Amino acid sequence: MSAFMERIIGSQSPLSSERSLRWSLTIIRLGPAIILLLLIMVFNLLSPVFLTVQNVSNVVLQTSALAVLAIGQLFVILVAGIDLSVGSVLALSTVTGALVFTWNQGLGGSLSVATFLLTGLVAGFLNGFMLTKGKLPHAFIPTLAMFYAASGLALVLSNGRAIPQVPGIVVTLGNGYLGPIPVPVLLVAALALLAVVLTKRLKWGRWIYLVGGDKEAARRVGIPVDRVILSVFLISGLMAGFAGVITAGRTASGYPTAGELAELQAIAAVIIGGGSFFGGRGSVAGVLVGALILGVIANGLNLLNVDEYWQLIVAGGIIVFAVELDVLRRYLEGRFRTLQARGD
């Protein structure tokens, strides 16, 4: 009781504005989750089918490839980079994976699955290698090059046509159900769990955040900055391979123009989920929320028979809003800092 009173009376003390700043910062950090909840509430009010098991399962199923790409993109954005190639790499991986399956169907198609992932890893390695060893000025450049090259290679290898042959396990991973739960959702959950362990618990993950916070300082404290940067592109490429598996599984084919605009959606999911383009900030949970926000908008507006083009406009608005939140966060942190300086 007295603590409660103190809190009210304390509003006159200088601490109070520190407390209110702390509160505002907490709310900003929860921003993406609040947006998602509001969207769900609004769509639930407007559409009776929105929260049915069938539709919810649909939303998460449709979001799963995006979520995987976005987890990979998070790692790159954490070091203040960007990976524009993931959509093309996804497409290329479906083509190489399907082609390998047409040549070799042994071992239950595991060679094909390995090819999906290896394609992503090779592309990611090249991105990271060009950036760190080729001394290119920004991650934008090598990944833009890879965006074109991977897309071109996918078209060359497939002669521009879909390859309607993928292993059963790919179809299961992309389109199967385990009871009521879609298998791709389980795949997303497993990959997200690994990503959480890496970012939160392992030393390498801490180093990714430190490199994103300040590259020069990271070098000074002895972190192998180039290797850390290379590793995030490997992760992003690998995730593009996994997203390729899901996408190919859903269409039961390798498709050279799959994943169009997916890189931008993945970037949007990271930014909406609270990742910062300045690097060093963002979480796996936030990214999943960001991907779900995009998925829920698409699904909800579909249910309401809103023209598909409007979805793009809404998504654009939300991106600006999310980044403005990040700007506001930086401003409030500055205020907080001056307050601390006066206090000590």
Added chain:
Amino acid sequence: MEAGREHTSRNEEETPILEVRNVTKRFGATLALDNVSLDLRRGEVLALLGDNGAGKSTLIKCLSGVYQPDEGQVLLEGEEVTINSPMGARDLGVETVYQDLSLFDNVNVVGNFYAGREPVTPRWLGGWGWVRDGFMSRKAKESLESLQVNLPSAEVEIGLMSGGQRQAVASARAMSFGRKIVILDEPTSALGARESSNVLRLIEEAPEHGVSVIVISHNLEHVMQVCHRAVVLRQGVRVGEAEPTEANHERLVSLIVGGAAEQDKDEGQA
């Protein structure tokens, strides 16, 4: 025998923790350091003074592994060492706090304390090991406490802290990990009076924690407060040294800006 042993032990005591002998460093045609010698005694707080371009930064970068001297030697506890990287300097027990502090705004105090050297379990996994957060947090708080650095919380992101708190964290980190020597580059230049006094206290008490300190500073008042001795560089040359007292204030100033320096040199030669 006895006498001999006594002799060596006395010698050991008198061996400076750090000796710089005739170090020269060139950048192209520029002579940044010209035959500079310097020693740092055990438990000493030494000021390195000089105008901009005097070679102070070059000298400390030679000691912290950023640069390698072209000529001359560096001796740690009487033994010649080659410091060829910042990591190498740290392994030898020499920690440097640069003006930019090398702190990470997006990480909390504990994370900054252990940045780059997070303890993991199992240890053989290296970068892929599990970070020992509890251990880190406990140890960092212990260190901050023993250095009497007061912070609202060690879990707060450094980005939310004031300049004085940031400098205190960076200095405390160096003093906790620097087993032998801590080098501070302009530790008070960006701070107000009250914040400076906290950092100065840290420097003053450093010898009690077993580290010797080299401080670069432009602020003679602060140098007089905490340093035992001051060495002055000008245009890459060591021009003199003095005890930083009120009485020597003018002499130090003229050593830094020139003028009296030639005199000082003549005296030295005479």
